Amino acid sequence: MKLPPLVQAFVLHFGEMGSRWGINRTVGQIYALLYVSPDPLNAEQIVEALGVSRSNVSMGLKELQAWNLAIPKHIPDDRRDHFTTPDDVWQILRTLAEERKKREVDPTLSVLRELLMQTPGNAEERHAQQRMAEMHGLIEQLTTWYDDVKRLETERLASLLALGARVTRLLEAKDKVVGLVRGRTPASARES
Amino acid sequence: MKLPPLVQAFVLHFGEMGSRWGINRTVGQIYALLYVSPDPLNAEQIVEALGVSRSNVSMGLKELQAWNLAIPKHIPDDRRDHFTTPDDVWQILRTLAEERKKREVDPTLSVLRELLMQTPGNAEERHAQQRMAEMHGLIEQLTTWYDDVKRLETERLASLLALGARVTRLLEAKDKVVGLVRGRTPASARES
DNA sequence: CCGATATTTCAGAAATTCCTGAAATGTCGG
DNA sequence: CCGACATTTCAGGAATTTCTGAAATATCGG
Numbered sequence: 001m002k003l004p005p006l007v008q009a010f011v012l013h014f015g016e017m018g019s020r021w022g023i024n025r026t027v028g029q030i031y032a033l034l035y036v037s038p039d040p041l042n043a044e045q046i047v048e049a050l051g052v053s054r055s056n057v058s059m060g061l062k063e064l065q066a067w068n069l070a071i072p073k074h075i076p077d078d079r080r081d082h083f084t085t086p087d088d089v090w091q092i093l094r095t096l097a098e099e100r101k102k103r104e105v106d107p108t109l110s111v112l113r114e115l116l117m118q119t120p121g122n123a124e125e126r127h128a129q130q131r132m133a134e135m136h137g138l139i140e141q142l143t144t145w146y147d148d149v150k151r152l153e154t155e156r157l158a159s160l161l162a163l164g165a166r167v168t169r170l171l172e173a174k175d176k177v178v179g180l181v182r183g184r185t186p187a188s189a190r191e192s
Numbered sequence: 193m194k195l196p197p198l199v200q201a202f203v204l205h206f207g208e209m210g211s212r213w214g215i216n217r218t219v220g221q222i223y224a225l226l227y228v229s230p231d232p233l234n235a236e237q238i239v240e241a242l243g244v245s246r247s248n249v250s251m252g253l254k255e256l257q258a259w260n261l262a263i264p265k266h267i268p269d270d271r272r273d274h275f276t277t278p279d280d281v282w283q284i285l286r287t288l289a290e291e292r293k294k295r296e297v298d299p300t301l302s303v304l305r306e307l308l309m310q311t312p313g314n315a316e317e318r319h320a321q322q323r324m325a326e327m328h329g330l331i332e333q334l335t336t337w338y339d340d341v342k343r344l345e346t347e348r349l350a351s352l353l354a355l356g357a358r359v360t361r362l363l364e365a366k367d368k369v370v371g372l373v374r375g376r377t378p379a380s381a382r383e384s
Numbered sequence: 385c386c387g388a389t390a391t392t393t394c395a396g397a398a399a400t401t402c403c404t405g406a407a408a409t410g411t412c413g414g
Numbered sequence: 415c416c417g418a419c420a421t422t423t424c425a426g427g428a429a430t431t432t433c434t435g436a437a438a439t440a441t442c443g444g
Contacts (some may be wrong), residue, residue: 006307006317010324013303019400020296022214024432035327036320043391053434058392079442080390089330104212111205115198125198128228132202135227138281141353148356156360161333164340167359168348211430216402235421245404250422271412272420 001051007036011050026052027060031069031085040073040082068095090154101146105139112136193243199228203242218244219252223261223277232265232274260287282346293338297331304328 001008011032018028029050034041041049046057061083064070069092070083086092112132120126152160163170193200203224210220221242226233233241238249253275256262261284262275278284304324312318344352355362 004313004317004320006310006312007320009303009307010320013300017296017300020214022212026433036323038316038319055392055394055435056433059433062392089326093330093334104209108205108209111201115201118198120198121196124230125196127230128196128199128202131228134281138285141350142285145353145356148358152360158333160360161337163359164337166340167355168344168352170362218403247405247422247424248403251403254422 001049003033003049007033010036023063024060026050026056027063030057030060031064034064034070034083035085037084040075040084042078042080042082044080067099088154090157094150097146097150101143105143109136109139109143112139193241195225195241199225202228215255216252218242218248219255222249222252223256226256226262226275227277229276232267232276234270234272234274236272259291280346282349286342289338289342293335297335301328301331301335304331 001011003011011029014028014032015025016028018025021028023031029052030046033046033049043054043057043061046061047054050057061070064083065072069085071086073082073084075082086095112135115132116129116136118129120129149157149160193203195203203221206220206224207217208220210217213220215223221244222238225238225241235246235249235253238253239246242249253262256275257264261277263278265274265276267274278287304327307324308321308328310321312321341349341352
């Protein structure tokens with residue numbers, strides 16, 4: 001691996017973290033490399049930069065594409081595929097959340113739903129089902145919130161984050177002013 | 193493994209999902225079993241229920257304790273350690289978020305900080321550092337938000353979620369009424 | 385259709401992670 | 415301190431995942 005020290009450190013770190021994130025080292029490194037590269041890279045360049053096999057890069061790119069974390073950029077007069085990462089980090093965040101939900105949450109939700117349909121055979125099962133219902137309720141609420149938030153464009157999402165928990169304090173005031181808001185700005189009131 | 197069908201299905205599912213969550217099958221199964229059990233279980237009971245080795249259970253319990261997802265309950269007149277999961281699912285969510293942040297986010301944040309301190313040697317490194325700065329900014333904002341929200345007690349967190357993205361619409365109204373709110377509720381106005 | 389180039393597939397080697405049984409260690413009542 | 419029981423440690427075998435090189439497939443200009 002021959003890369004500028006700064007880039008190399010970044011790439012190696014992502015390789016290491018990869019395992020904690022459920023992706024393998026090579027995939028993490030490829031992502032990191034594409035992320036900091038000024039221009040799209042082709043597979044051969046990645047091979048040279050990372051010192052891994054061509055086929056490994058091919059598989060890694062395929063996985064990154066499945067995650068929507070690497071996107072092919074066609075370069076004129078060049079048959080080879082070139083790849084970048086989406087450039088808006090907020091978009092990346094959304095993508096990551098979406099994919100992780102799909103892989104890590106949805107299957108559990110569907111299993112829980114199925115198990116909650118069944119009739120418990122005894123007290124032990126009844127208690128288990130009760131606990132499953134609690135978990136199901138939590139996950140449903142989280143995914144509902146997520147579905148709600150994920151459509152926000154970057155700017156609003158950022159300001160929502162910036163507001164953070166202070167929202168709840170604003171909420172305390174909400175009841176006091178909501179009727180007033182409705183009266184003055186019918187358009188925004190309809191949306192709330 | 194001899195368990196009521198409902199429990200068994202739940203336990204097996206958590207075992208399968210374990211790998212996607214960065215924990216191993218046994219740990220996932222132990223957690224699931226404790227989660228649905230009406231009473232705390234000791235290691236030997238877990239061995240019987242899951243059909244894995246005693247030492248495996250010992251290691252699994254150790255890991256779950258490190259995650260704060262299994263807590264020892266002392267049972268009078270019994271030398272053996274018994275374990276449960278925290279019972280409030282919202283608390284579990286907080287714990288999970290905290291631990292994942294610690295393992296998956298904090299190390300990256302610290303690497304990024306370090307790399308951003310260094311002086312880039314050329315245009316390529318300068319660009320890389322620029323991208324790292326973007327990522328750093330995003331993560332910082334997320335963790336700030338998280339630190340802000342994590343202290344909320346269950347009830348408020350739930351209502352914050354229930355509100356979801358509708359908050360932003362409320363925000364639009366905020367500017368229009370903020371002076372009014374200030375006049376009526378000085379405390380909440382200071383915070384907005 | 386051919387030759388040149390690019391990419392993918394895939395069997396098995398390499399690396400890593402998981403799990404077990406045996407031994408070591410810890411803890412308690414007496 | 416001893417003996418009974420409970421738990422932890424850990425070396426190495428088992429299982430899984432990752433990676434490679436070779437072969438197969440795809441794509442293009444001519």
